[in-house]
Amino acid sequence: MAAKEFPTVKSNALRCQHCLHRTYVFVAVMIAIVLGAGCSIKRFTVNTVGDLLASGDSVYERDDDLILVGDALPFSLKLVESLLSQSPQHEGLLLTASRGFVLYSYAYVHFEADRTAIDDLDRALELRRRARRLYLRALDYALRALELTYPGFTLRLSQDPQQAVRELSPEDALRVVPVLYWSAAALGLAISVSQHDAVLLARLPEVDALLARALELDEGWNGGTLHEFQVTLAAAGRMHADDDVIRGHYLRALQLSQGRRASLYVAYAEAASIPNQKRAEFRELLDKALSVDIDDEPENRLINALAQRRAKWLKRRIDELFL
Numbered sequence: 001m002a003a004k005e006f007p008t009v010k011s012n013a014l015r016c017q018h019c020l021h022r023t024y025v026f027v028a029v030m031i032a033i034v035l036g037a038g039c040s041i042k043r044f045t046v047n048t049v050g051d052l053l054a055s056g057d058s059v060y061e062r063d064d065d066l067i068l069v070g071d072a073l074p075f076s077l078k079l080v081e082s083l084l085s086q087s088p089q090h091e092g093l094l095l096t097a098s099r100g101f102v103l104y105s106y107a108y109v110h111f112e113a114d115r116t117a118i119d120d121l122d123r124a125l126e127l128r129r130r131a132r133r134l135y136l137r138a139l140d141y142a143l144r145a146l147e148l149t150y151p152g153f154t155l156r157l158s159q160d161p162q163q164a165v166r167e168l169s170p171e172d173a174l175r176v177v178p179v180l181y182w183s184a185a186a187l188g189l190a191i192s193v194s195q196h197d198a199v200l201l202a203r204l205p206e207v208d209a210l211l212a213r214a215l216e217l218d219e220g221w222n223g224g225t226l227h228e229f230q231v232t233l234a235a236a237g238r239m240h241a242d243d244d245v246i247r248g249h250y251l252r253a254l255q256l257s258q259g260r261r262a263s264l265y266v267a268y269a270e271a272a273s274i275p276n277q278k279r280a281e282f283r284e285l286l287d288k289a290l291s292v293d294i295d296d297e298p299e300n301r302l303i304n305a306l307a308q309r310r311a312k313w314l315k316r317r318i319d320e321l322f323l
Contacts (some may be wrong), residue, residue, distance in 0.1 A: 047087050060103070062298050064305045073104045084141075091175070094145035098182040101138035105131045106189060107306050113193065115313065128193040132200075135190035142183040146176070161209035173217040180214035181221070185229060192236035207233070223297075224256030228264050235270035246271050260296050263307035265289035269314065279322040286311045 060069050060076070080097045084090065113127035143154045149172060156164040168176050188207040194200045215226050230249040250268045257264060265285045273282035289311040294304040314321070 098142035105134035139186035165213035184210040224253035227253035262289040262292040
């Protein structure tokens with residue numbers, strides 16, 4: 001699935017396996033310590049493990065071995081859910097769960113649905129239903145994280161999205177913006193795989209409000225990720241995407257990311273070049289995506305590798321996509 005072969009893939013995979021092994025051994029030891037202990041010690045231990053798993057960059061997002069990550073993610077997600085069952089108000093674990101389910105669904109289920117749709121529509125529909133369930137699961141965890149600081153936020157968001165997000169204080173921006181992003185990503189992508197679901201389509205204003213507030217609180221967060229996701233939503237088939245608005249988000253994300261995000265080029269190729277039937281521009285954008293050195297941003301190595309995988313797939317389909 002990787003866009004190109006690297007001589008370090010095997011060593012990277014071994015490092016990833018080693019990191020995971022150490023984490024799982026640590027978890028096992030900590031659990032063993034509290035087998036005979038009281039509830040307070042058990043909760044403390046679970047929170048300690050949760051802090052470890054939720055802190056710093058994800059080991060997955062720094063890896064370029066897509067097969068290894070795809071095989072390991074389900075176990076990691078269930079581990080996080082197991083910890084959350086013991087400590088349901090652990091904010092870091094809630095965000096980790098949301099991020100992990102969005103990543104797994106988008107990279108492995110949603111993409112497979114897109115690829116399968118060409119030859120097997122029934123299978124593609126089945127995969128899209130699964131992708132939607134995983135996205136909504138991610139959304140639930142993200143909203144639970146927001147509820148810790150803003151009780152009742154989920155209900156208010158469904159009733160009046162614009163008013164609800166105004167409650168989110170700039171003083172909480174450092175904690176809130178990542179949760180806003182993953183909430184919007186989870187719901188927006190769930191809508192993109194359920195375009196005939198009127199109930200979900202009616203929730204687009206929630207996505208708009210979440211993203212708009214995140215942009216107000218920290219417009220440059222994570223190197224332009226918020227702007228890039230606006231382009232991604234348009235590429236995923238979001239309704240009423242204005243060309244000028246999407247191009248504005250693309251250019252701002254390009255500036256903030258310094259052109260080091262393969263995913264941005266791919267998203268804009270799908271959001272703008274295909275609808276406007278600009279074949280030469282489409283090929284140029286995909287070539288730019290494939291020329292990105294995924295080691296320039298180690299914390300986004302996986303995202304760039306996934307984008308390059310999609311770029312290769314799209315290049316093979318140019319004759320289908322353009323008249």
